[in-house]
Amino acid sequence: MPRISGENLQQHREQLQRRVFVAFAELMAERSFDAITMALIAERAELGRTAIYHHFRDKEAVVVAFATHETEQYVAQLREAMQGSSDPVAQLRTYLRHHLEAGEQFHMGLGPQLYGILPPSSRQAIREHVVAVEDVLREILRSGVDAGAFRIDDLDGTLSLVHACLSPRHLPAGTIETFVLGAVGAAG
Template sequence: MPRIRGASIEEHHEMVWAALAEAMRELMLERDYESITMGHIAARAGLARNTLYNYAVDKSALVLALTGRASRPMVESVTAIAARSAEPAAERMRQIVAAVLAASTDQALQPMFRPGSAALVAEVPKGPGNPFTVVVAEVEGVVRDGVARGEFRDVGDVPLTVELLSGAMRAGAERIGRDPASYEATVRAAQDVILASLTP
């Protein structure tokens, strides 16, 4: 029987997930995503390979689960920023852009932001459990609020506008992934591009 790491089964599972997330972060710093195997992840996390399959059937499923867990702080941050209705919509949008791009620097989230990750992103379940769905909904709310207050121009189709703006965010995240030193300049540029497209 495998050794239990925590004082309870729940604590044990949390500790294993934390070890898996750290293993993935370390491996992503050392090698390309495609070259990482379940064996690499299990060894780095200090697990038997067959134990790892209790947590995910394959690497894709494991990365999706880790991404969901790693994205919680980003989702909580974006939700909190969007809820600050006393602040101008433009300021909230600037902060949301910064929060999402900051999250893109987390190695546990890098597989979702890397170039060519469309297939992996498509595998993320649709609906409220999808971190990107939650973020998009919050951004749409800020855009609508800004339009209603006259801070933003009437963009017409808000979901389409936010979908197009998300392309700028993704490009920023990919740029940061390729060149971490460009982080601050990329955040400023993304904020400027997004706000320029919304401001009257």
């Protein structure tokens, strides 16, 4: 019977999962998704070739679990950064800054690269995690409209446009922030 790391089975599973996620992220930085195999992930995570299958049925399951983990961490850090502020303008600034600062850490371009490769069920599962992040922005925008701090006619359209503005990493954060705040009608 394999030895468990950690004080109990739950800790062992969490540690193993972290190793798999680190291995997966490293491999994604080095090669395409198609070139990654479960054997490569297992080797990089220092697991036996068959042991990984006790935790993930295939590499698509690794992607979905990885996206779940990353999103949960991202949203928790975002909510922590926004804690204590009820001002929608300040919350939107925090959201924008957090997204731009943490974007490299959490968003390694999984969406566009994998969209056409993953089966529909995996794409849907990952989409649900994107919605969790969108929900935070939706709450901020609604709160701003309700408080009279933002002028928004189409909430869903604005949400999509704000996220589109956060994609170009080559622009200064201040430029993006000023543009988005102006676009929602917030006083500078």
